[in-house]
Amino acid sequence: xxxxxxxxxGAGIAAAAGVGVLWKPGDEGAPHDxxxxxxxxxxxxxxxxxxxxxxxxxxMRHNIDSLTASVGPDxxxxxxxxxxxxxxLLERVMARAKTTALMVFHQPFLNAVAQSFPESDALLGKPMxxxxxxxxxxxLHAGDRSAAVNVQWLIDSAERLAQYRALARQLGVKLRVNxxxxxxLHRGGLQEPQALTPILDAITADPEHLELSGFMGYEPHxxxxxxGLDHPAVQSVLSIYRxxxxxxxxxxxxxxxxxxxGAGSHTLKIYQRDATMNDLAAGSGVVMPTDFDxxxxxxxxxALFIATPILKRYxxxxxxxxxxxADVLSAWDPNMRRLYYIYGGYWKARVVSPAGVGQPIYESTxxxxxxxxxxxxxxxxxxxxLRPTQSEHVMLQFGDLLAVSGGEISERWPVFHQTG
Numbered sequence: 001x002x003x004x005x006x007x008x009x010g011a012g013i014a015a016a017a018g019v020g021v022l023w024k025p026g027d028e029g030a031p032h033d034x035x036x037x038x039x040x041x042x043x044x045x046x047x048x049x050x051x052x053x054x055x056x057x058x059x060m061r062h063n064i065d066s067l068t069a070s071v072g073p074d075x076x077x078x079x080x081x082x083x084x085x086x087x088x089l090l091e092r093v094m095a096r097a098k099t100t101a102l103m104v105f106h107q108p109f110l111n112a113v114a115q116s117f118p119e120s121d122a123l124l125g126k127p128m129x130x131x132x133x134x135x136x137x138x139x140l141h142a143g144d145r146s147a148a149v150n151v152q153w154l155i156d157s158a159e160r161l162a163q164y165r166a167l168a169r170q171l172g173v174k175l176r177v178n179x180x181x182x183x184x185l186h187r188g189g190l191q192e193p194q195a196l197t198p199i200l201d202a203i204t205a206d207p208e209h210l211e212l213s214g215f216m217g218y219e220p221h222x223x224x225x226x227x228g229l230d231h232p233a234v235q236s237v238l239s240i241y242r243x244x245x246x247x248x249x250x251x252x253x254x255x256x257x258x259x260x261x262g263a264g265s266h267t268l269k270i271y272q273r274d275a276t277m278n279d280l281a282a283g284s285g286v287v288m289p290t291d292f293d294x295x296x297x298x299x300x301x302x303a304l305f306i307a308t309p310i311l312k313r314y315x316x317x318x319x320x321x322x323x324x325x326a327d328v329l330s331a332w333d334p335n336m337r338r339l340y341y342i343y344g345g346y347w348k349a350r351v352v353s354p355a356g357v358g359q360p361i362y363e364s365t366x367x368x369x370x371x372x373x374x375x376x377x378x379x380x381x382x383x384x385x386l387r388p389t390q391s392e393h394v395m396l397q398f399g400d401l402l403a404v405s406g407g408e409i410s411e412r413w414p415v416f417h418q419t420g
Contacts, residue, residue, distance in 0.1 A: 075271075111144075134167055181216070351370065
């Protein structure tokens with residue numbers, strides 16, 4: 001081998017080693033802080049010994065107050081049920097926010113809302129198959145019939161409106177219909193104001209069975225923009241929305257009585273000073289799963305946690321197969337020098353305490369292996385805490401929600417059933 005080649009080869013190895021040292025992980029582990037230490041002791045004393053979902057009531061109230069302050073007194077705050085799927089939880093949010101407006105995305109939830117909140121105004125968050133509406137009416141209890149007139153059924157086409165009109169005639173009821181409009185998401189809804197004409201004509205022609213209740217224009221495509229009211233993308237959404245409002249006015253509709261709904265937790269605070277929409281929806285911003293750590297929710301506090309017991313602890317990394325792999329990994333990464341198995345796993349969630357816990361070695365709904373540094377010194381029966389990435393489905397997986405207030409488990413709140 002030539003001397004030049006040898007020198008270049010040696011330089012390459014040294015450079016690679018230098019990069020390795022540069023990128024070698026640091027120790028990110030730490031014990032529970034005071035907040036999670038208190039929750040850990042609470043659950044060891046009063047918890048059921050299985051994974052649970054906790055809601056911090058004080059943090060939740062802070063978040064509700066922040067949302068309602070942004071909505072202001074001249075607009076309606078509409079609570080998104082799929083993100084807060086529990087009657088007692090909804091009761092607390094509605095009472096704190098002083099609202100009876102709900103947004104519902106699932107037929108069984110709609111029936112539960114009709115039974116528990118018969119005076120609420122329930123706007124559908126997506127167009128439902130007419131069979132779902134038929135099921136809803138078929139499952140109403142005798143005392144829930146008054147709730148039927150409080151539903152706003154979302155309609156996205158003339159064809160769907162015809163289906164709902166036929167159902168209304170069959171059942172002998174009058175349906176309030178809210179029209180989905182496409183304000184830039186391009187997920188569905190009426191594409192242009194001209195599409196209103198046949199729909200408004202059909203509603204006007206059958207006032208015994210149909211009534212226009214408003215418009216709904218959802219715009220989550222604004223989420224990552226950190227946009228203010230004057231941002232071009234926001235102005236585009238509002239311009240499209242106003243085009244539908246103007247078309248309805250020209251057709252003789254009294255828009256002052258309509259529900260003009262839009263927004264979501266990510267974007268609600270954009271419209272604090274705008275008067276285009278009079279009805280703003282949000283749910284997840286109340287409890288703050290990790291997907292909602294976004295610009296307009298920066299002042300909100302995480303209020304929703306999965307707590308799961310530790311089943312096993314090993315003071316060293318264990319992996320199936322060649323034991324040398326474990327030695328190499330733990331020598332390289334100080335955050336892989338202690339191994340815990342937690343009760344359950346494979347949730348849409350991320351460990352938030354203790355610090356420095358990465359993704360499980362492998363995913364398991366039974367018992368998941370997670371590694372830490374030796375700075376984490378939890379024992380068997382202690383708890384680890386995770387933040388869900390979303391609330392809507394994850395909250396249904398743990399039975400009753402445990403409401404924590406004043407350092408105690410103050411209440412247990414049943415969740416909705418997915419079927420029924």
